[in-house]
Amino acid sequence: MLLIPCLRRVLRPSRTLASRLGSGRRSERFHPLAPSLLSCRSSAASPRLYGTHSAKEPVEPLNTVQGARDFVYSLHSKERKSLLQELQRFESMAIAQEEMEVKPPSSAQRRYVFLHSAIPFVGFGFLDNAIMIVAGTQIELSIGVIFGISTMAAAALGNLVSDVAGLGLAGYVEALASRLGLPSPDLNPKQADMWQTRLSSQLGKVIGVTIGCILGMFPLIFFKTEEEEKLEESKN
Template sequence: MLRLCLPRVLQPCVLGLRGRFHLQKCSLGTHKHKEKLELLNSPQGAKDFIYSLHPTERSCLLKELQNFESMAIAQEKLEALPPNASQLRYVLLHNAIPFVGFGFLDNAIMIAAGTQIEISIGVTFGISTMAAAALGNLVSDLAGLGLAGYVEALAARLGMQIPDLSPKQVDMWQTRVSSHMGKAIGVTIGCILGMFPLLFLSDDDEEETKGAPLTRPTDSK
């Protein structure tokens, strides 16, 4: 069973999360992700994003954009200091917490679903181990579409407010590095914690090995 589990543990930590969780309607970081910037950098991309929002979300987004731009214009001629160490640590922690949940759910669901697919559909139709792993990843991706919002809501209930930074500080490279480091650390911790189904799978492998009938070599004489 480890032939199935190990490839699935190593593969999804970044690939499965990159396209799924960074395109949520509510941004949890202090700035937009690079992929989202490229998406909204064109009129068509911005239009597609706006049409995908609920009317209440569009009103809230417009209000926050106006506030942000007014603050940026007012502070345009002022020289902003880089964020201090305490602010950068808060930015890192603020981005890490939700991604712990994302990584945990992605790995745990994929391992559990892939294993069940291998021992049921895989045995019936004779599909390969990697095909079962791919189907398990599909189940994990579909589950992530519905669970991502709950993870974000749970992270918000922990009381982690948006870091209090000025518009210039938000765009500084120190803030961006801290944000990306927080996401990477959170995904890493979540994926490691999500490997817990492997503990139960290894026990099942031992039981199957012990229960397998032993074959004796036939006497050639």
């Protein structure tokens, strides 16, 4: 159930992607690539929002020639242009700062990274649980009764519906999150690669999707328990 946030970001509006890549702006601020850009082309890998990471970490398909080629070919022409501009700017900044001593991100920057990463995942977790609960319950009450499938089988089919729905709704979740007006954290390339930044980002995603999943349980309020149903049947 927690794998769906990665799958949900496969489809997304190109305008959201272009805005996150900076749309060719020459600002000296670091605009990290969004999770939908880096991770969702890679099916099972965990999304990463910040940093370039060492080549010794074979966890992202993009660190292979074939993975990078597949990713590039999956982009539109405007997306490739924006990506190239941002990569060139990022690499030029990284080269210029190779010999510089850079301080770790401040506590305020880490909090901002945390918040920036958590907000979209609240939406992903909310949709995941809400759709799964509603779909699973309806499947159990309809198909489940006809074919005699178990509750767990109905829940699995509900999760399937949630996964499929998430593919189409992911772009709208990210667009809504971007409308909140939170710009990318003001980090330089060295700070983006530091473990403090990556830890803050991952914690934000974990806590965000946890909050979203808990909020997504709200359909349970409207479902009656077996005891309540039996009580109503006895009254009738």
